[in-house]
Amino acid sequence: MSDRLRIALQKKGRLADDSFALLKACGLRFSVRGGSLLVRVKNMPIDLLLVRDDDIASFVSNDAADIGIVGENVLVEEQLTSALDAQIAMKLGFSRCRLCLASPERGSVQSAADLSGTRIATTYPGVTGRFLKERGISAKLVEMKGAVELAPSIGVAESICDLVSTGATLEANGLMAFETILESEAVLIRSARDMSPEKADLFDKLMRRVEGVIKSTDSKYIMLNAPKSQIVAITALLPGSDSPTVIPLAGTEDLVAIQAVCTETVFWETLEDLKALGARAILVLPIEKMMS
């Protein structure tokens, strides 16, 4: 393979936009246009291979790509159903969903205990089969490529095992989830093989940048004015900030400005609690990048 680091990404779909955005936030300059399947990054020796998500783990495994971004659900499924030499290098925090068993609200299957001797429609025979084996349940798997939620209403299965995010698709099809068998998010994968020293350096550099971008996604810069007497209480309320900057405010003895980086999510509730302690002029600012 060439000296350029090749990254396999989903061309179009639920992973694509966030994968492109993550790489752009890491400083990679590229444009994805129309039908191009191999995109050259302009400012780094990196190529992007744009494919169906089903092919990403096997490409990484077969050396057609060095690394890739795929759903954990697809990775685990492929690890269970084919010999795969691809492993998770980093969890990325987007495209979160869960693989759930679900059935019609008033059907014969209401829990995992009712599954024996029934049919389960799924696109994930590997993960579903593993769950059944672990529980000692004997049920028939009906493999489908898509539209799995239709299976109970057309009579091909009593329940399904499919991805759920908001639950809207299940609800629209009169189904209820009764068991989560896998939690999933987008993951960055690499093969277990050694890379050339140049590629390994580039990979490490990229990993540090990805880490910085992910950290900054949850982090916020908080600025507020507060009574001096409440510095300790206010600091305790700011999630993940160990030592805030405290600055005197011109023209007042008892008020200070407090500034802190919060490394966890700041909720509306946190802001209300801060206000209750006397904090005023609260600003929550996004952080673009973080390097430690």
Ligand SMILES: Nc1ncnc2c1ncn2[C@@H]1O[C@H](COP(=O)(O)OP(=O)(O)OP(=O)(O)O)[C@@H](O)[C@H]1O
């Ligand atoms: N509703 C959802 N919410 C969040 N993430 C999801 C959702 N559905 C799927 N995902 C995640 O996004 C991945 C890709 O989903 P998508 O629906 O784009 O796949 P696909 O139709 O198989 O695409 P492709 O055309 O690349 O084969 C899934 O494997 C899963 O990890």
Ligand SMILES: O=P(O)(O)OC[C@H]1O[C@H](OP(=O)(O)OP(=O)(O)O)[C@H](O)[C@@H]1O
């Ligand atoms: O719980 P929800 O928020 O409703 O999401 C769940 C749905 O999302 C995914 O399908 P998608 O919409 O990507 O279509 P697809 O089945 O054609 O891939 C998944 O296969 C479910 O059907």
Ligand SMILES: [Mg+2]
């Ligand atoms: Mg697919």
